[in-house]
Amino acid sequence: MPVISAPEDFHVDDLYVDLRPALGASLYLKCEGFNFAGSIKLKAARAMIADAEERGALTADSVIVESSSGNLGVALSMIAADKGYRFLCVTDTRCNLTTRRLMEAMGAEVHILTEPHPETGFLGARLDLVRELCASDSRYLWLNQHANPYNWLAHHRTTAPAIASHFPDLDVLFVGAGTTGTLMGCARYFKESGRPVTVVAVDSVGSVTFGGPPGLRMIPGLGAGVRPQLLDEAYVDDVVHVPEVAAIRVAHRLAAAGYLFGGSTGTVIAGARGWLAEHRPDGRATAVAIAPDLGERYLDSVYQTNWVSDIYGAHALDRDAVRPR
Numbered sequence: 001m002p003v004i005s006a007p008e009d010f011h012v013d014d015l016y017v018d019l020r021p022a023l024g025a026s027l028y029l030k031c032e033g034f035n036f037a038g039s040i041k042l043k044a045a046r047a048m049i050a051d052a053e054e055r056g057a058l059t060a061d062s063v064i065v066e067s068s069s070g071n072l073g074v075a076l077s078m079i080a081a082d083k084g085y086r087f088l089c090v091t092d093t094r095c096n097l098t099t100r101r102l103m104e105a106m107g108a109e110v111h112i113l114t115e116p117h118p119e120t121g122f123l124g125a126r127l128d129l130v131r132e133l134c135a136s137d138s139r140y141l142w143l144n145q146h147a148n149p150y151n152w153l154a155h156h157r158t159t160a161p162a163i164a165s166h167f168p169d170l171d172v173l174f175v176g177a178g179t180t181g182t183l184m185g186c187a188r189y190f191k192e193s194g195r196p197v198t199v200v201a202v203d204s205v206g207s208v209t210f211g212g213p214p215g216l217r218m219i220p221g222l223g224a225g226v227r228p229q230l231l232d233e234a235y236v237d238d239v240v241h242v243p244e245v246a247a248i249r250v251a252h253r254l255a256a257a258g259y260l261f262g263g264s265t266g267t268v269i270a271g272a273r274g275w276l277a278e279h280r281p282d283g284r285a286t287a288v289a290i291a292p293d294l295g296e297r298y299l300d301s302v303y304q305t306n307w308v309s310d311i312y313g314a315h316a317l318d319r320d321a322v323r324p325r
């Protein structure tokens with residue numbers, strides 16, 4: 001029976017969904033949304049704060065500031081509330097209302113940017129503001145998930161070893177790429193371990209992370225308008241790009257089977273299914289995909305019929321997903 005005295009001390013690290021009954025896919029989904037922050041970003045948040053405390057960079061006077069599409073912001077809000085730090089989250093209009101309210105409920109200040117930078121998009125605009133704030137007042141402490149090695153080290157120390165011990169025969173691991181913290185932590189771990197695991201990065205169409213052309217992306221968490229500083233492609237075996245429509249259809253199909261996951265989980269599964277169909281069509285590979293969060297935060301977007309048809313067109317709605325099976 002786990003008994004905790006700090007909210008960040010709880011995380012389920014050993015839950016997988018076998019996707020055969022729900023999707024007919026020979027794929028295990030590692031669920032990272034079962035903690036009080038509701039997402040995988042709790043791991044990066046804990047590791048970056050612990051490092052800043054150890055270095056003496058984070059003191060009682062500090063105001064933690066971070067650019068986040070939401071999930072890291074929620075995790076940092078939670079840890080800041082527990083430890084008595086002030087926290088300012090810089091995000092943009094794609095951050096959904098529930099996520100914003102969660103941060104505010106835990107005492108964080110949330111700054112929402114409404115205009116993307118003409119070349120570097122919303123991410124570029126967020127980073128510009130964070131830099132301005134830090135230059136204006138020395139109390140601001142930017143953990144900088146985009147460049148902080150503790151972002152990937154968190155997964156090198158926890159996520160990857162957990163998957164390795166649960167799946168000794170793992171063949172392929174699918175990881176979504178946002179800041180690439182999860183991807184780089186897992187990819188480095190498996191390369192260093194010498195195990196013959198193929199690590200496949202899953203990105204959104206419209207993300208420039210792996211050199212593709214920029215385009216509209218509405219699902220938060222995955223993809224970037226600026227190449228992630230943590231990314232070292234030498235560790236990544238393959239990359240797939242998924243259109244957001246395909247991600248939304250997968251998310252709806254899972255919801256119709258009773259699993260409400262976040263939009264980026266739809267992206268990762270859609271990418272994994274496509275890759276497996278092409279490279280391992282015999283269905284005999286042991287494959288794991290990582291689900292960064294759950295779906296409640298996306299009820300007004302990914303799971304909202306009008307939102308989906310306004311952005312992607314009515315054809316995007318997968319009518320089959322809601323039919324009884």
Ligand SMILES: Cc1ncc(COP(=O)(O)O)c(C=O)c1O
Nearest residue numbers: 071178179180181182221264292
């Ligand atoms: C919902 C969601 N999916 C995926 C990711 C990507 O994780 P990473 O930043 O480790 O690449 C994030 C990160 O914020 C996220 O919030």
